[in-house]
Amino acid sequence: MNIVAPVKREMHVVHSRGDKVFRGIVTAGALTSLVILGLIGSFLFARGAQVFSQYGLKFITGTNWSSSLDEGIPSEFGMGPMLVGTIIVSAIALLFAVPMSIAGALYIEFYATGRLRKILSGLLDLAAAIPSLIFGLWGIQVFTNFGQNWAEFLANRLGWFPLFNTISDNYGRSPFVAGCVLASMVVPITTSVAREVYSRTPRELIDTCYALGGSKWGAIKTVVLPFGKSGVVGGAMLGLGRALGETVAVYLVLNLNFRYTFRILESEGGNVASLIATRFGESSSEELTALVAAGFVLFLLTLTVNMIASAIVTRTTRK
C-alpha cells in the first residue's frame, strides 16, 4: 500500500520570553563555574609553565626544595615527597573516615530515634562547618597526645611491616596522626551526605526485606547500602577534596620533610598545600613561581581524583 502524505511541516518548540530569560540565567550560572575553573587552571599553568620547562619531570619527582638567593648556587625545586605525602595523608584520612561515616549515618538514620536523632544530625551539620584551623589546633594540642600512643602501639605490634616501621621514637608529628586529624574533619561532611542518601532509600524496598523475614541489618545490607553506594562515594569525594587540599591542619601537625617516606608512623612527611602555606610568606619570586606550579599539580591531582571517582560512580550505578 502506498501512503501519500502531505508536505512535511517543520516543528519547533516555542518558548515564551520568560523561558528564554530563565534559560539565559541558568546557562550563565553553569558557564560561570566552568569559566572560573578554567581561569584558575590557566593562571596556575601560565605562571608555573616556566618552572615545568626548566625542571621538567624532576619538579614532580625531585626530592630537594631549596631556594637560593645567591646567584652562584642554583635553586632546586622538586616536590615529589610532598605529592606522595598528600596522597598518603589523604588515604589514611579516608581509610578512617569512610567506615566511620557510613556507620554514623546508618546509626542516625536507622537506629537513633526521636530527639537524639534530631540532635545528632544538627550537631553533624554544625561540625561540617567548623573551620579547619580549629581542627588543626585541636589536633596539635589534644589529639597528638593520644594519637601518638596509637601510633606507638601500631609500631610495636606491626613494626615488621614496612609501612609501620619507625626509626625514631617520636610518633606525635607523623602522617598517621595528621591523617587521623584530617579524618575527623572529613567525617562530618561525609556522614552528612551519606545520611541524606540513605534517608532516600524507598521505604517499600526496606519493608520488602522485612516481609521476606529479614532483619534490620539484612535490610540495610540488601537495600540501603547498595542504594546509597554512589552517594557515599560522592560524599567521600567531598571529604577527599577537603583532605587533599587541607593546609592548616597538616601544617600544624607535620614537620615538612623532603625525603620520600612511606613510614606513616615516623615524624616526617608533608603535603603540597602545607608546603605552599609554609614557604609562601618568605619566598623569592623564583620560589613563588615554583609554589604556583606546585599548586597547579595539586589542582590537576584533585581534578583527576574527582574524575576517577565520578567514573566509578557511573560505572557501578549503571549495572
Add this chain to the structure above:
Amino acid sequence: MSNTSSVLDMPEQAFAGLETRDAHAWFGKHHALAGVSLRFPAKSVTGLIGPSGCGKSTYLRLLNRMHEFIPNSAMAGEVLLHGDDIYGESVDPAAIRLKVGMVFQKPNPFPAMTIRENVISGLKLAHIKIDNEQDLVEKCLSRAGLWKEVKDRLDASGGSLSGGQQQRLCIARSLAVEPEVLLMDEPCSALDPGSTLRIEETIKELAEKITVVIVTHNMQQASRVSDYCAFFLSDGGPGVLVEADQTRKMFTNPTDTRTADYVQGKFG
C-alpha cells in the same frame, strides 16, 4: 460503631490456620480499624474490598506484623496462626513473616540484583540454606508465571523487566521462602490491564497450593479472582468488617445493604 463482624463459615479442614479475633489498629491516636474477627479459608483467594480509608490495607499489614513499622502504631485483639498469637511476647516477627509473605502495591524488585538474585534474596535475608539454586529459581519463577519469559536472561537486572514482569518477579521472590499465606496489597493497581490479567491467572494458580489474601480497589478484579470476599467500611470512624462470604454470594445476594450498594458501585 457497628459490630457486625462476621466469620466465614467453613468446615474445620478448610481453615488455613490464620484468623483474627476482635482485631483493632491505631496510627497514633487515630483508631483505624475496629473489631475485625475473620477466619481465612485454606487454598483459596480471599479478597479484602472496600472504599479508600476503610482499613483493609491496615488489616492486611496486621496479619504479618508489618503494621508495627509505622511509628506510634498500636493494635489490640489477637491474630492467630495455628492457634498461636503472632503478637505474643516470645514470637519472632521474622519467623511469622516467613510463613505469611507479602507482595506490595508497586513492583519493587531489588534494583541492584539480577533476576536470579532477586528470587533467592529472601532466603539470603532469612539465612536459609539453598540446596539447589537452579531448581528453586526455576520452580519459583514458574509458579509466578514468569519462567518462560526470563529463563534465558536470569542474570539480567530485575529492573530491565516490564512492570507486570517485575511484579511477577516479586511474587516469585515471595514464594521462594515457601510461605503458607501470601498477602497482596493491591498488586495490580500500578499495572496495565494485560499485565493485570496475567497476575490474576497467577494468583488463581497459587491458590491451588497456598492461601492468598488480596486487597483490591477493583470490584471486577475481586469478582474475577477471589473465592471469598470481606467488605470493610468506615463511616468516618474506624473501619469495620461489614460482611464476609463467598464472593458469588457477596456480589449477587449480600446480607447487608451497604455491601450491595458498594459492589453495585453506588458509592466508593
